[in-house]
Amino acid sequence: MLLTDSVATPHPISRRRIAGWLGATALALGSLGAQADTWPSKPIRFVVPFGPGGANDLVARAVAEATARQLGQAIIIENRPGAGSVLGADIVAKSAPDGYTFLAPAAGVVTNAMIKSKMPYKEDDLVPVAMMAVSPSVIVVPADSPIKDLKGLLAASKTGPGLNFSTAGTGSTPHFVAEMLKKNGAKLQVVPYKSGSEGVVAVVGKQVDATSEASVVVLPQIKGGKLRAVASTWNRRIAAMPDIATAEEQGFPNIFIGHWSGVFAPKGTPEDILDRMNRAIDAAIKSPELRARLIPQGIDPVGGTRADFVKFINAEKARLAPIAKASNMRED
Known part of the structure; x- marks a missing residue:
């Protein structure tokens, strides 16, 4: 009974502390509400x-x-x-x-x-x-490459040592595209660069056979006749270049990123x-x-x-x- 009384009737200092905590909490909540009301100021x-x-x-x-x-x-x-x-x-x-x-x-x-x-x-x-x-990812090869579509890329990769595929490093979107291609039977050697732009330059210069990069990066090179688009890897065609078929349209729905x-x-x-x-x-x-x-x-x-x-x-x-x-x- 004494224990119950002591819990029900806290020490005055405890009351003050509780009141302080409640006041601080109310002030913080009020401050957040005021920020939301005036945002952005x-x-x-x-x-x-x-x-x-x-x-x-x-x-x-x-x-x-x-x-x-x-x-x-x-x-x-x-x-x-x-x-x-x-x-x-x-x-x-x-x-x-x-x-x-x-x-x-x-x-x-x-x-x-x-x-x-x-x-x-x-x-x-x-x-x-x-x-x-x-920015839909676009798989590209040099403009004069014999590879014209995804089936052609997979077939070419299975001859000799395979194809060199540049990426923007471990875990980059091009790296995921390369691994998706591998799951579909492609034989690729992944060549990491510091950036996607460097990987694209490597394809243009024929240091590697292919890569995949954002449409905003490769479209100028495609339109300029330096690269050929093999496929886009998004779920719809690119409005700026609608003649590039998607991977899904070419029979590879799991190449999607x-x-x-x-x-x-x-x-x-x-x-x-x-x-x-x-x-x-x-x-x-x-x-x-x-x-x-x-x-x-x-x-x-x-x-x-x-x-x-x-x-x-x-x-x-x-x-x-x-x-x-x-x-x-x-x-x-």
């Missing part, structure tokens, strides 16, 4: 985990500019390349969840955890906000801010001005809801993780 930062000038940087800048018009507030691009996009992702994962710092990464935000032995942040430290766009880009926020960012940013990005992507800017370059604007983006990411993880494991993709 200052410029927003999009961290791009790659250097300037690449496909992901191009998409992020175009979408940021259009989204800024929707929000009535500037969006600043900050390039933080390094460690296969992990450096930039880690910066955002550890940023204040106040709605003023977002990550604009590519597929590495999903695949890095599959191939790296250590990660400086947890996957759930980054919250999906919106899908921006996809694209260079996608999206927007993520630090865990703990208020739901209202996440929803408002998603709606602003979606409206920007659907605008005729942005579509006219991206589509001619071979970039497919996507958009959609937060739930759409989460569903896409989960599907990517489920599809690509077994490939990474089976091919023993490892990067320290």
